[in-house]
Amino acid sequence: MEEIIEREQEFVVLVGCQFDTDDERFDYSLEELKSLVETAQGVVVGTITQKRQKVEPSTYIGRGKVDELIALLEETSAELVVFNDELSPSQIRNVHTRTGKTVIDRTQLILDIFASRAQSREGKLQVELAQLSYLLPRLAGQGLALSRQGGGIGSKGPGETQLESDRRHIRRRMDEIKHQLEAVVGHRQRYRERRKRNEELQVAIVGYTNAGKSTLLNRLAKADTLEENQLFATLDPTTRQCSLESGMKVLLSDTVGFIQDLPTTLVAAFRSTLEELQGADLLLHVVDSSNADYVQHEQTVNKLIHELDAQGIPQLIVYNKSDQQVVPFVPSNEDDSIEMSALDDDDIAELKRAMEEKLMEQMSEYHVHIQSNEGKLLSRCKETTLVQSQEWNEDKEWYDVYGYVLERTAIGQELLNRMKVEGL
Template sequence: MIAAITLTKDSEPYEIHVGHIQPEKNSVNYNIIPPLKPNQLDIGCIELIHEIETGLTQSNRSVYIAGVSQERAILVSVSTDTKDKAAESMDELKELALSGNIEVLESIIQQRSKADPRFLMGHGKLEELSLLALQKGASIIVFDQELNPSQIRSITNHIDIKVIDRTQLILDIFAQRAITKEGKLQVELAQLKYMLPRLVTKNTAMSRLTGGIGGRGPGETKLELNRRLVRRRIGQAEKDLELVIQHRQQQRARRSKKNLPVISIIGYTNAGKSTLLNTLTKSSVLAEKRLFATLDPSSRRLKFPRDTEVIITDTVGFIKDLPKDLLVAFRATLEELNNADLLLHVIDLSNPRYEDQIESVEKIISDLNLNNIPTIRIFNKQDLVDKITVQRACRFFDAISISANNKLTLSELIEKMEMSIQSVTM
């Protein structure tokens, strides 16, 4: 609530103008009381404030699903790209939020020629965002762009709820999915490296960066506000991961002695890699329709019709702008790809952004210097797309189309896989 007092020429109180915000259930998000004279101030001010606070508190209650508190978010993108690109990126951020068990209340895209160095968005827009979060009952704001430490501090000084960015959201999803000791170590290392430059002072920003969405998982109890302790923990985690890498190298050496070729399944997250592995090998690796359902890699044996035997491995899904710290932390997992004799690049043809996803995956493959490994492009979910589109896409990208959950559609792929393996191992 805010009030302004106007004065007469003699500097005596003339009129008092009062305005206050209103909960979301009202059609207008504010109310202006008609001007009051100095003798009309008995408007039940305390009662009115309690009424507003009650309305806001009710809209701000956490949602509970199966006994678990669910965050309620406003998603924000401050984009210098075209409207279409910004909208596509926002759609992916929504998928990430849902995958992280976050209820999306609203999404906002602000187009700017240049991002504000301090707040990312304009100061006025930030004020609007703060008010909207209060009215909608949001518990978290998620930015599509990565926020630097000074932006995190500046924004959280103006907004009284938790603020995270796309990178933190991805880290949090990985933290939820990590099962093995290796996976937990990798996520913790990425979290700690992300947090280290943001451990400046014990201010409101930091209290919202640690714990809950964006700060939970294997590393959440170790995110002390002390740089020295965090650096020490990073050093220890790196040593532990080195042991994991050595163990993996020993496993690979044993595999090499058996002369078993290795096929690695790669692709954008949620493209259907685990489903393909399950169908090919009659196994039951976790396969869910959500981003990053697979975090810890799975390996299975596969025997082709002509008795060629291989090891086939599922890998963590890629995503646009995958955080650098995650790429570094998952070095041990991604190094498995270096020893692959064949890569299967699974692509979700039913996704309208599949061409961008192909580009993102192939850029990461290039960054990992894996371009020299033979690759088969596979368009998955052909049953969800019309036949003409499937045929055109296969011709243009030199790909094979399948439905990963239907073994009857895999005969051409199996034949090509076996031929490719025989040609690279001869």
């Protein structure tokens, strides 16, 4: 309990450098950094900004700004400095030396949030791997504090030994984690293959952090995933079954939220989890339409989808939080999108119909006769295909069933072969 209280009392000063002319985007990036700090239980008490043509190699910001930072830290009694960019080990060390305060960058802050939010064994392993990947190249700067080192004979103190020992320990631990994750990845792959054999369609929910993905999953599948108005409220992936308007059942997977400048170490560590996207039949790309920077959010997510080689999967853009819009909203994509609120039951029903239409684009039309004693086949049709109509024929004593089915599934092959036999 004492540790939580201490973190809640932690005062933070933000530091940002603007290298382009887009003031609006820079201001939003700082607001996002502030939200990240608040998610990590910090309190922002001051902000230092500077416009520069390029990064100052030694301290990231200019000498005068460092002096301004020192004065602000003394004035606010802040103990932590957070930079809105990824710093080099020497930059962190130099700013720490000048200020005497703890210095971290945006990447380390996001890693810290992920570490506090991970619940599953897989999530914890993935975060630890990302943290160690981030720490390994930064050990050199810490080694100088262990012992004075020089280039001549007899000048290598115990710090060199400790540094190499730390590196070996980290590399060994990273190898252990990768080995453990391989077993998890194998289990996840077998689970995906089993879902395919069971003819279950997979719909992955993706989007920027805090866009409302977990809320949407809960409303669609009547699940109980954590919902919070915070960045990265959901870290561990969740899969639930959802019934569409026609009665067809699909599997919904909630994924970790994306963010601008998401650390590459995190993308690499969470690749096994994010590979759920690659096996999906449809992506629900959730965008917070009430956020002024929704276009940038949408582009960031699309970029990461492309990096994960999932750009070829059909995508339905869900412009969420329409009930919270404060400015006129213009969708970036009007053809494959829906504007809605996850809290509105009518909107949820409309979304399910839109999902059916997108899935239908990948399917083949079928028309079969199902005998009265083939109840199991009729039930499979209702749950694994998009049944458009089902009529009982009194004279023939069979059901005339019209619908759409994925050809690659077992039920798809069975129904399409039956059509050929019956000459339909």
